[in-house]
Amino acid sequence: MNYFKKILRFAVPYRKYGFLNIFFNILYALFSALSFAALIPMLDVLFQPDDKVLVEPVYTGVGGLKDYLQDYINYRVTAYSGDDDMKGLVLVIGLVLALFLLKNAFNYLAMFFITFLRNGVLKDIRNKMYQKIVDLPISYFSEKRKGDVIARITSDVLEIQHSFLSILELIVREPLTILFTILIMFGISAKLTIFVFVFIPIAGMIISRIGKSLKRKSDKVQREQGEFLSIVEETLGGLRVIKAFNSESRFYKTFQKSTNRFFRFSNSLLNRQNLASPTGEFLGILVIGVLLWFGGKMVLVDKTLDPSSFIAYMGLAYNILTPAKAISKASYGVRKGNAAAERVLEVLESENPIADHQNAVEKTDFAESISLKEVSFKYEDDYVLENFNLDVKKGQTVALVGQSGSGKSTIANLVTRFYDVNEGEINIDGTNIKDISKKSLRGLMGLVTQDSILFNDTVKNNIGLGKEGATDEEIMEAAKVANAHDFIMELPNGYDTNIGDSGNKLSGGQKQRLSIARAVLKNPPIMILDEATSALDTESEKLVQDALEKMMQNRTSIVIAHRLSTIQNADSIVVLSKGKIVEQGTHEELMKSQKGYKKLVEMQTLG
Numbered sequence: 234m235n236y237f238k239k240i241l242r243f244a245v246p247y248r249k250y251g252f253l254n255i256f257f258n259i260l261y262a263l264f265s266a267l268s269f270a271a272l273i274p275m276l277d278v279l280f281q282p283d284d285k286v287l288v289e290p291v292y293t294g295v296g297g298l299k300d301y302l303q304d305y306i307n308y309r310v311t312a313y314s315g316d317d318d319m320k321g322l323v324l325v326i327g328l329v330l331a332l333f334l335l336k337n338a339f340n341y342l343a344m345f346f347i348t349f350l351r352n353g354v355l356k357d358i359r360n361k362m363y364q365k366i367v368d369l370p371i372s373y374f375s376e377k378r379k380g381d382v383i384a385r386i387t388s389d390v391l392e393i394q395h396s397f398l399s400i401l402e403l404i405v406r407e408p409l410t411i412l413f414t415i416l417i418m419f420g421i422s423a424k425l426t427i428f429v430f431v432f433i434p435i436a437g438m439i440i441s442r443i444g445k446s447l448k449r450k451s452d453k454v455q456r457e458q459g460e461f462l463s464i465v466e467e468t469l470g471g472l473r474v475i476k477a478f479n480s481e482s483r484f485y486k487t488f489q490k491s492t493n494r495f496f497r498f499s500n501s502l503l504n505r506q507n508l509a510s511p512t513g514e515f516l517g518i519l520v521i522g523v524l525l526w527f528g529g530k531m532v533l534v535d536k537t538l539d540p541s542s543f544i545a546y547m548g549l550a551y552n553i554l555t556p557a558k559a560i561s562k563a564s565y566g567v568r569k570g571n572a573a574a575e576r577v578l579e580v581l582e583s584e585n586p587i588a589d590h591q592n593a594v595e596k597t598d599f600a601e602s603i604s605l606k607e608v609s610f611k612y613e614d615d616y617v618l619e620n621f622n623l624d625v626k627k628g629q630t631v632a633l634v635g636q637s638g639s640g641k642s643t644i645a646n647l648v649t650r651f652y653d654v655n656e657g658e659i660n661i662d663g664t665n666i667k668d669i670s671k672k673s674l675r676g677l678m679g680l681v682t683q684d685s686i687l688f689n690d691t692v693k694n695n696i697g698l699g700k701e702g703a704t705d706e707e708i709m710e711a712a713k714v715a716n717a718h719d720f721i722m723e724l725p726n727g728y729d730t731n732i733g734d735s736g737n738k739l740s741g742g743q744k745q746r747l748s749i750a751r752a753v754l755k756n757p758p759i760m761i762l763d764e765a766t767s768a769l770d771t772e773s774e775k776l777v778q779d780a781l782e783k784m785m786q787n788r789t790s791i792v793i794a795h796r797l798s799t800i801q802n803a804d805s806i807v808v809l810s811k812g813k814i815v816e817q818g819t820h821e822e823l824m825k826s827q828k829g830y831k832k833l834v835e836m837q838t839l840g
Contacts, residue, residue: 236574237400237567240393243357247350254350255405257343262409264336269548270417271329273541343406355394362386362580370587371651372612380463381456385580388458389573396563396570403563407556414549421546422538425528429520429550453498455572461491502569514554524550587653593670599677599758599789601662602626603648608657610647617643618812621657627758630790632800634833635809641793643812645763648791649678679752681781683764683795685744687736692721693728695736695747699754707754715750715780717743742776749780760790797834806830 244251366382374382418426468475468484475484528546531538538546608621618640625631633641646652647659650666659666666674679699687695696711697703708728712718720743724730736744752760762781782802785792794800801820808816808823808830816823816830823830 236571236578239578240354240358240574243354243361244350246357247353250346250350250353253346254343257339257346258406259409261336261339261343262406262413264332264339265410265552266413266417266549268329268332268336269414269545269552270421271325271332272548273545351394351399355390358390358393358577358581359386362390362577365581365583369583369585371646372586373583375612378459378463378466380461380466381459382580383466384455384459384462385576389455389576392455392573393570393577396567396573400563400567403556403559407559407563410556411553414552418546418549421542421549422528422531425524425531425538425546428527429524454495454502455576457491457495457498461488461495464488464491506569521547521550521554587650587671589670590668594664594668595673596661596664596669596677597673599627599661603759603789603791604660605644605647606658606660608647608654608659610643610652610654610656612652616655616812618647621812621814623807623814625789625791627789628787629804630785630792630800630802632792632794632803632806633809634794634797634800634806634830638811639809640812641809642763645680645761645791645793648761649680650674677757678759678761679755679757681745681748681752681760681762685736685741685748687732687739687744687747689731689734691726691729691731692724692747695732696750696754699751700756703754708750711750711754712747714753714783715746716776717746717750717780720746746776746780749784753784758789760785760788762790762792764793764795797830808833
């Protein structure tokens with residue numbers, strides 16, 4: 234129930250719908266019991282037409298309430314119908330129909346209001362999860378599979394709605410229906426009702442034993458769902474490679490194994506769940522059978538119960554079965570919902586290690602320098618950077634070069650605070666970036682990566698991501714600086730053309746120029762270029778390089794370079810090897826030193 238309490242926090246904004254639901258459920262429960270009790274006078278008219286009450290009965294206290302009500306309705310029917318028994322029958326049938334109509338109207342109103350609460354909680358949990366997913370650091374998702382996260386925000390949240398939130402309907406309605414029904418049953422025959430209560434605990438024990446393992450089984454089902462969603466997500470992302478290497482059958486087998494496990498786990502879970510209904514039904518009918526024997530004896534042998542009351546009593550006894558079954562089903566729902574809630578809350582309650590300090594500074598300008606002081610960092614066990622020092626003065630272009638794994642991209646990740654340093658500090662204008670709010674820190678920076686990350690949207694909206702509320706003119710100007718305007722105008726709908734998933738309708742060079750246009754539109758004082766031209770052909774590279782040079786004018790730039798020909802004009806070139814600086818200087822200085830940089834240039838020239 235601990236998870237249930239945590240999920241209930243999300244119901245607080247919708248509590249008025251919860252109270253309305255409770256109010257109408259109370260009325261439903263009351264009229265549900267009364268509608269069966271109203272059968273007694275109707276049965277009296279049918280089976281005991283001679284036992285008419287001609288004198289208005291006198292109320293003698295709570296002990297005689299049942300007889301008083303029965304005689305009073307009988308008296309009213311007699312007074313209304315006179316000698317015409319059919320008039321009396323029509324009256325009591327009308328009474329029964331009115332009670333059943335009201336019962337169902339209140340049931341609808343109760344469900345009507347709870348719908349707003351259930352769907353509101355569902356919406357808020359999903360919004361909170363998405364907000365958390367966006368807020369969590371990149372390192373969190375290097376450990377989690379994307380498909381598993383998708384499963385948590387879709388099917389697990391839906392499971393919470395089906396299981397936990399359906400209980401909100403049952404908390405009031407079903408127990409009250411049982412309570413009101415039992416009160417009326419006690420009114421009809423206390424002896425018979427006490428006899429019924431001997432059997433209910435036995436039935437409850439049997440039903441609860443069935444549900445014991447449901448949480449464990451449900452947890453397996455939900456984990457496996459995350460597994461095959463991950464396979465689908467990876468397949469869609471790598472479809473080109475799968476087809477090129479004829480690996481369709483291999484991936485199909487992996488997916489098939491996952492769905493087979495899901496098939497087995499689901500069968501086991503649903504068969505256990507399905508056992509609840511027939512078991513509950515049989516136990517209920519068993520109670521009814523015993524009631525028929527014991528009650529029939531009271532009617533036929535002991536003459537302590539009249540036939541009309543006994544038939545109505547049987548209807549009331551059966552009326553208990555439906556809410557009792559609903560409560561037992563809900564207890565299974567809680568166990569299934571517990572597994573789903575645990576997975577959802579695991580994301581919602583994940584600590585974000587890269588969070589703003591309480592008194593984080595809002596930095597809006599860049600005046601002096603970026604400095605890395607004695608920085609050490611590791612992703613897992615081995616250090617990628619150790620005791621690393623670097624100063625980037627305002628207006629400078631500093632290029633980072635070196636072999637793969639030397640720590641170039643790590644520096645970009647640390648400066649933008651996608652990751653936090655393990656030791657040392659990174660300062661902007663003398664302020665540690667941990668003391669600057671993430672929003673204002675990243676507001677000072679533009680990022681162009683090797684992989685052009687674009688979204689399934691129009692050209693205009695992809696570029697416009699760089700600045701909220703940018704005008705069409707600003708977007709067009711940014712595209713011109715990025716050498717993208719001409720090819721955009723050749724697209725079917727110009728700036729309103731949808732570029733497809735990850736921009737797959739465009740070439741590599743076109744995608745990269747849109748990424749540059751996005752950074753240009755943002756117009757930040759610091760620009761970080763992470764191997765922005767490494768994946769391009771020569772012609773595209775020339776256009777992109779030209780766009781980059783235009784963009785870097787009057788800005789501070791950190792350029793991570795694979796192609797050394799693109800960074801020869803840099804103010805300072807830093808050569809990295811295994812997380813340490815081995816050389817530093819201008820292109821001319823490093824060529825004269827005849828060391829590692831010169832070898833890298835010669836290798837690329839020969840290549």
